[in-house]
Amino acid sequence: MIHYTCDRCHKKIDENIDLRYEVSIVTQVALDEPDASLQEDRDHLNEVDDLLERVDDEECERLCQELYQSRRYDLCANCFQQFTRNPLGADAQPQVEFSEN
Ligand SMILES: [Zn+2]
Numbered sequence: 001m002i003h004y005t006c007d008r009c010h011k012k013i014d015e016n017i018d019l020r021y022e023v024s025i026v027t028q029v030a031l032d033e034p035d036a037s038l039q040e041d042r043d044h045l046n047e048v049d050d051l052l053e054r055v056d057d058e059e060c061e062r063l064c065q066e067l068y069q070s071r072r073y074d075l076c077a078n079c080f081q082q083f084t085r086n087p088l089g090a091d092a093q094p095q096v097e098f099s100e101n
Helices: 041-054 057-067 077-085
Strands: 020-028 068-076
Touching (some): 020 077, 068 077
16 A cells, blocks of 8 residues: 655545645746747748757756646645645745644
8 A cells, every 4th residue: 555645744645534735847948939920830840840859858857847847746635735825835824833743
């Protein structure tokens, strides 16, 4: 049987008693291409091809890891509520409760 631990407060989540919340966060770079719609599709594809040919696999992998990150967290009910209230963890949280194990 798999035991889950809350990634935020590290409390064990007993799925018989507690709800376990999965939170997936995908981060990617937003590229603005204001002129893209003005270009011919064919030209644009050729440019992408040229770019891909110039970038070797290792470099490409590094770039992709920088540009796109996907993470998954397990949260207990309490932490999930806190997360939904303040997903970015911005500002000091006035009431942080640490439950004693
Ligand atoms: Zn928790």
